[in-house]
Amino acid sequence: MKVGEHADYTGPMRGHVEVDETQIGGRQKAQARRKRGSNKTVVMGIVERDGRLRAGPIPNTSRSTLEAHVLNNVERGASVSTDEWFGYSNLANHGYAHGTVDHSSKEYVRGDHHTNTLEGHWSKLKRSIHGTHVHVSSKHLWTYVEEFSYRRNFRRSHRLMFDHLVASFSQPRVAET
Numbered sequence: 001m002k003v004g005e006h007a008d009y010t011g012p013m014r015g016h017v018e019v020d021e022t023q024i025g026g027r028q029k030a031q032a033r034r035k036r037g038s039n040k041t042v043v044m045g046i047v048e049r050d051g052r053l054r055a056g057p058i059p060n061t062s063r064s065t066l067e068a069h070v071l072n073n074v075e076r077g078a079s080v081s082t083d084e085w086f087g088y089s090n091l092a093n094h095g096y097a098h099g100t101v102d103h104s105s106k107e108y109v110r111g112d113h114h115t116n117t118l119e120g121h122w123s124k125l126k127r128s129i130h131g132t133h134v135h136v137s138s139k140h141l142w143t144y145v146e147e148f149s150y151r152r153n154f155r156r157s158h159r160l161m162f163d164h165l166v167a168s169f170s171q172p173r174v175a176e177t
Contacts, residue, residue: 012075016049019070019082020118021061024126026135041138043145045118046073053121055149057142063087067094081113121152 025040044066045055054073058065066087074080076095082088084102091098099113108114125148129136136144154161 013046013048013052013054013073014075014078015051016079016081016112017046017074018049018115018118019044019046019066019074019080019088020115020122021045021058021066021085022122022126024129024136024141025138041141043122043141044069045121045149046070047117047121049117052153053118053149055121055145057138057145061085061087063090067091070094070096079112081115083115121148124148 021042021044023038023040024043025038041057042059042061043055044058045053046069047053058069063086066085067090070080070088070091071094074096077097079097079099080088080091081099081101082091084100084104088098088100099110101107101110101114108116125145128148129144133144151161
C-alpha cells in the first residue's frame with residue numbers, strides 16, 4: 001500500500017487466511033475453576049496472509065459459533081488454515097480449501113498451512129496486557145483486542161494510522177446503555 005492510499009479493512013477476507021482462537025484471563029486454581037467455572041474469555045482471530053486482521057471475543061468455541069464467524073468474514077473459496085479443533089472440521093463443506101495442523105502432535109506447519117501469524121499475534125497481545133494493564137475485565141477486553149488489531153493492521157503506515165484515527169473522532173458514536 002502506498003502512503004496516502006486508504007486501506008479498506010471492511011468486506012470479506014480473501015486469499016489464504018488463518019483462523020485461531022485463544023483464551024485470555026488470569027490464573028485460577030483448579031478448585032475455584034470447578035466451583036465457579038473458568039475466568040477466561042475466548043478471543044477469535046482471522047488474518048489474511050500479509051494482510052488485515054480481525055479479532056474479538058466470542059462466547060464459546062463451539063462449531064456453530066466458529067463456523068458463523070468464518071462464514072461472515074471469509075470469502076468462500078479462500079484457503080483457510082486452522083488447528084485441529086473440531087469446531088473447524090466442517091469448513092471444507094462450506095466451500096473453503098481447509099487445511100489443518102495438529103498442535104497436539106507438535107505439528108506447527110503442514111505444507112502451506114499454519115496458524116503461526118495468529119499465534120504470534122496472541123503472544124504479543126497477552127504480553128501487552130500483562131505488561132501494561134496486568135488485568136483486563138472480560139467486559140472491556142474487546143477494546144484492548146480491537147486496539148491491538150488496529151495497531152497491527154496499520155503497522156506499516158504510521159501516517160495512515162494517524163489520519164484514520166483522526167477521521168474516526170469526527171464520526172458519531174452511539175452511547176452504550
